[in-house]
Amino acid sequence: MRSAVLLSVASALVVTTSATDAPDVTGNPSNIGYTAIIPSSGPISGEILIFAPNTGNGATVQVNLQNLPTTGGPFAYHIHALPVNSTGSCESTGGHLDPYTGTTPCNTPTPASCQVGDLSGKHGTVPYSSLVTNYGDAYLSLVADTPAFIGNRSFVVHDASGARIACANFVFHNGGGYSGPGSGAGSAAPTGSVGGGNSTGGTAPSKTGAVPSFTPMGAASVMGGAVGGVLGIVAAVGAALL
Numbered sequence: 232m233r234s235a236v237l238l239s240v241a242s243a244l245v246v247t248t249s250a251t252d253a254p255d256v257t258g259n260p261s262n263i264g265y266t267a268i269i270p271s272s273g274p275i276s277g278e279i280l281i282f283a284p285n286t287g288n289g290a291t292v293q294v295n296l297q298n299l300p301t302t303g304g305p306f307a308y309h310i311h312a313l314p315v316n317s318t319g320s321c322e323s324t325g326g327h328l329d330p331y332t333g334t335t336p337c338n339t340p341t342p343a344s345c346q347v348g349d350l351s352g353k354h355g356t357v358p359y360s361s362l363v364t365n366y367g368d369a370y371l372s373l374v375a376d377t378p379a380f381i382g383n384r385s386f387v388v389h390d391a392s393g394a395r396i397a398c399a400n401f402v403f404h405n406g407g408g409y410s411g412p413g414s415g416a417g418s419a420a421p422t423g424s425v426g427g428g429n430s431t432g433g434t435a436p437s438k439t440g441a442v443p444s445f446t447p448m449g450a451a452s453v454m455g456g457a458v459g460g461v462l463g464i465v466a467a468v469g470a471a472l473l
């Protein structure tokens with residue numbers, strides 16, 4: 232009986248796991264997050280915060296974009312595979328995060344078939360000049376060395392022509408959401424400046440102390456940026472953009 236069940240599960244997997252379906256991510260650590268803050272040098276402002284709910288299943292995404300152009304939309308936004316390079320060029324970020332060769336354009340009703348990084352394909356573009364939203368996404372990983380890991384990537388905003396009009400790197404921080412311990416999906420995006428340094432739900436982690444126990448691959452030291460690091464990097468990128 233049991234083996235029959237297992238067999239049917241196995242065959243179901245064979246049938247349903249097409250080459251393009253992203254698997255649901257489980258086991259995401261809920262005590263950390265990654266935030267990409269658009270440098271203040273350009274007209275567009277905002278940030279994207281990605282952390283995990285307490286279940287560890289998938290990720291919660293909070294997007295706050297302001298001052299987008301009044302024409303040229305709707306605006307798409309994605310996680311790109313590569314970080315922004317030292318010159319701050321959004322062209323340096325490669326293509327979308329796409330470990331399972333998803334389809335483009337994304338078929339919104341079947342998000343597993345979409346590119347993992349195609350957030351606006353899965354969750355909607357920005358029709359007007361601003362967007363404040365949050366949602367769950369089942370396919371984003373916060374665990375380094377997994378295919379759908381977002382932590383060493385970048386966030387890129389496009390206009391309707393595809394031009395890259397803003398970008399920022401994800402930076403690790405301790406604490407999941409900014410709204411305090413245990414805040415998870417459904418919490419409102421905080422008002423004011425996310426990443427302002429004092430609302431991060433924890434003391435600024437020291438660089439040497441940033442070896443969280445959750446990381447199975449020992450890669451935490453690579454990601455051991457502190458909140459101060461966020462601001463420093465943003466400042467550096469912003470300066471480079473000027």
Ligand SMILES: *[C@@H]1O[C@H](CO)[C@@H](O)[C@H](O)[C@H]1NC(C)=O
Pocket residue numbers: 316317318319320322323
């Ligand atoms: C950054 O990326 C841009 C666009 O791809 C490229 O032209 C430039 O040479 C790169 N700069 C560095 C320092 O890698």
Ligand SMILES: *[C@@H]1O[C@H](CO)[C@@H](O)[C@H](O)[C@H]1NC(C)=O
Pocket residue numbers: 312313314375376377378380383384
């Ligand atoms: C980012 O992390 C993934 C998974 O660990 C890895 O495969 C990829 O090479 C990394 N990319 C960069 C640009 O470091």
Ligand SMILES: *[C@@H]1O[C@H](CO)[C@@H](O)[C@H](O)[C@H]1NC(C)=O
Pocket residue numbers: 427428429
């Ligand atoms: C945090 O707030 C305190 C006072 O509320 C202030 O003294 C300190 O400079 C702030 N730190 C940062 C990083 O903004």
